[in-house]
Amino acid sequence: xxxxxxxxxxxxxxxxxxxxxxxxxxxxxxxxxxxxxxxxxxxxxxxxxxxxxxxxxxxxxxxxxxxxxxxxxxxxxxxxxxxxxxxxxxxxxxxxxxxxxxxxxxxxxxxxxxxxxxxxxxxxxxxxxxxxxxxxxxxxxxxxxxxxxxxxxxxxxxxxxxxxxxxxxxxxxxxxxxxxxxxxxxxxxxxxxxxxxxxxxxxxxxxxxxxxxxxxxxxxxxxxxxxxxxxxxxxxxxxxxxxxxxxxxxxxxxxxxxxxxxxxxxxxxxxxxxxxxxxxxxxxxxxxxxxxxxxxxxxxxxxxxxxxxxxxxxxxxxxxxxxxxx
Numbered sequence: 001x002x003x004x005x006x007x008x009x010x011x012x013x014x015x016x017x018x019x020x021x022x023x024x025x026x027x028x029x030x031x032x033x034x035x036x037x038x039x040x041x042x043x044x045x046x047x048x049x050x051x052x053x054x055x056x057x058x059x060x061x062x063x064x065x066x067x068x069x070x071x072x073x074x075x076x077x078x079x080x081x082x083x084x085x086x087x088x089x090x091x092x093x094x095x096x097x098x099x100x101x102x103x104x105x106x107x108x109x110x111x112x113x114x115x116x117x118x119x120x121x122x123x124x125x126x127x128x129x130x131x132x133x134x135x136x137x138x139x140x141x142x143x144x145x146x147x148x149x150x151x152x153x154x155x156x157x158x159x160x161x162x163x164x165x166x167x168x169x170x171x172x173x174x175x176x177x178x179x180x181x182x183x184x185x186x187x188x189x190x191x192x193x194x195x196x197x198x199x200x201x202x203x204x205x206x207x208x209x210x211x212x213x214x215x216x217x218x219x220x221x222x223x224x225x226x227x228x229x230x231x232x233x234x235x236x237x238x239x240x241x242x243x244x245x246x247x248x249x250x251x252x253x254x255x256x257x258x259x260x261x262x263x264x265x266x267x268x269x270x271x272x273x274x275x276x277x278x279x280x281x282x283x284x285x286x287x288x289x290x291x292x293x294x295x296x297x298x299x300x301x302x303x304x305x306x307x308x309x310x311x312x313x314x315x316x317x318x319x320x321x322x323x324x325x326x
Contacts, residue, residue: 019071083216118240123300145178183210210232225249237307
């Protein structure tokens with residue numbers, strides 16, 4: 001059998017949530033695969049398990065356990081396991097050393113802005129600290145972390161003018177983004193999901209964005225997406241490879257809430273002003289006005305090399321989807 005077939009057979013035999021070393025040892029014990037050509041056979045198994053996840057193979061799922069390492073199981077056996085017992089609570093999360101270097105949530109904004117820009121969205125971070133009454137904790141359920149606008153590109157001036165007369169709001173779509181580092185538990189998912197629901201009530205589309213999302217939460221994410229329409233984006237250290245896991249559902253703009261946010265936050269107000277300026281610009285000024293909006297919005301990477309260098313500087317894991325370091 002092939003090495004991937006051997007991995008699947010071992011998981012079937014073990015019938016348990018198992019880490020890569022347990023799977024490797026079972027493979028060698030039962031002679032399922034000859035590792036003579038592999039210099040680091042256990043690491044090879046770990047990397048291939050990561051390939052199953054990256055490639056979206058539905059036969060295998062993984063979960064980040066209490067030891068901070070990934071464990072794997074067959075999807076068909078999922079109902080037999082109590083996955084909540086394997087995920088650490090907030091109290092059980094490993095404490096990072098004061099000297100250890102890690103990245104902050106705000107550091108992920110450059111990755112998200114690059115991904116959005118690659119899809120023709122103009123992204124802008126909304127700095128909560130610049131708002132009136134910024135120390136009010138309740139305001140975190142009002143402010144989005146980032147907003148973005150995408151303009152409908154039409155080929156002819158006649159078509160543009162006709163659409164503008166019929167309904168100007170059809171020429172653009174505004175999205176709201178709630179950004180998190182990790183979502184590993186059902187509690188974290190629901191808390192952040194409903195924060196995204198609240199923060200995006202005014203926008204055409206609302207998204208929950210995270211750098212790492214536990215595979216065990218897939219079904220619950222789909223249920224919440226169907227019920228409340230919030231989409232989910234998983235960020236990649238190479239932002240051009242980030243993925244929209246679940247599409248957000250369209251809704252009409254809530255101009256009363258937009259007005260409220262504009263009064264509270266100068267970043268949001270300026271974003272709306274720049275958008276309105278571009279939408280109402282004469283044809284001869286559109287290019288310069290679009291450039292002005294682009295300069296106002298968040299910076300973004302032009303290449304994978306730039307993003308890789310940034311991740312190293314900010315201590316963002318570059319190999320987050322590879323399990324060799326488990």
